[in-house]
Amino acid sequence: MNNQNIAQTFAILQENKKQWQDSTxxxxxxxxxxxxxxxxxxxxxxxxxxxxxxxxxxxxxxxxxxxxxxxxxxxxxxxxxxxxxxxxxxxxxxxxxxxxxxxxxxxxxxxxxxxxxxxxxxxxxxxxxxxxFGKPGICVDTHVHRIVNRWGYVKTKTPEQTEMALRDKLPQEFWIPINSLLVLFGQNICLPRRPRCGNCSIENFCDQVGIEKRETQTK
Missing domain, CATH: 1.10.340.30 (Hypothetical protein; domain 2)
Known part of the structure; x- marks a missing residue:
């Protein structure tokens, strides 16, 4: 994944968010x-x-x-x-x-x-x-760290490294919404183990780094 399709990715996730229970x-x-x-x-x-x-x-x-x-x-x-x-x-x-x-x-x-x-x-x-406060910042938890690395958008080892990499690469308009979107996405679709790639609406944009096909769920 790269910045050519990041805007479309966020738009799709924003739409998908309506289907997920938000306890964030x-x-x-x-x-x-x-x-x-x-x-x-x-x-x-x-x-x-x-x-x-x-x-x-x-x-x-x-x-x-x-x-x-x-x-x-x-x-x-x-x-x-x-x-x-x-x-x-x-x-x-x-x-x-x-x-x-x-x-x-x-x-x-x-x-x-x-x-x-x-x-x-x-x-x-x-x-x-x-x-x-509505100020620019990037909140990186385990979901954000895991998913952006799985996408191939960054290549980092720790959440802090991920934050710094995203500050350099991610357009600022996506800094605030990235946490809520990827937390819900990570809880419902892009699970830590056996991600539901078959149900993922952004699968075509994802490099699926570190995922073996047998580990995914089709439903």
Whole structure:
């Protein structure tokens, strides 16, 4: 795959997205604090569980001040059963304190500032920038990393390498939508194992790097 057919690929995936149940964080309210907290919760946790816990949490907590009105143990119980819930509870408490003291209770809007927050890596920081603030950024998770390499669009070993390669190659108009589109595509069609190539509407554009024909599903 190359930039000659990338626009058509994204248009097809955008249309296909209507058929798939969207449990990604991007379907939440576009509030930077919600996106930040939701992304912290999502690490090592399935999207559907993250969405359920986030929606439950945001019914009672909508700001750093409200979060700090609960103890660390209370937060841990509220976000259970997400993975590493006790560590995440501590990070959420620490992040809320920093937001109040350093940023007047607002979520910072630069990559550098976001990366200084406890438990925040490039994936989380980029998602907050793109979804929370509508700023240019490329959020690369395991789905994005796997799929763009499978397409043959990039050739990288890690998600961070993939982000940098996409920043160099991918037209900026596709930076923000790439994560939500490829997460849903990766959950429904381009699976990690036995991808459903027979049902893939962009199969003709895909180099199928690393895929043996016997590994694919026809339905």
């Amino acid at each position: 964080l991007e379907s939440l309210e576009k509030n930077p604090f919600f996106i930040l907290v939701g992304c912290i919760l999502s690490l090592r946790t399935k999207d559907q569980m993250t969405r359920q816990v986030a929606e439950r949490l945001f019914k009672i907590i909508r700001s750093p001040q409200q979060l700090l009105s609960y103890s660390e143990d209370d937060i841990a119980q509220l976000i259970y059963p997400v993975g590493f819930y006790r560590r995440k509870a501590k990070n959420l408490i620490d992040i809320s304190k920093i937001l109040i003291i350093k940023y007047q209770s607002q979520v910072p809007s630069t990559l550098e500032e976001l990366l200084e927050l406890p438990g925040v890596g490039r994936k989380t920081a980029n998602l907050v920038l793109t979804v929370g």
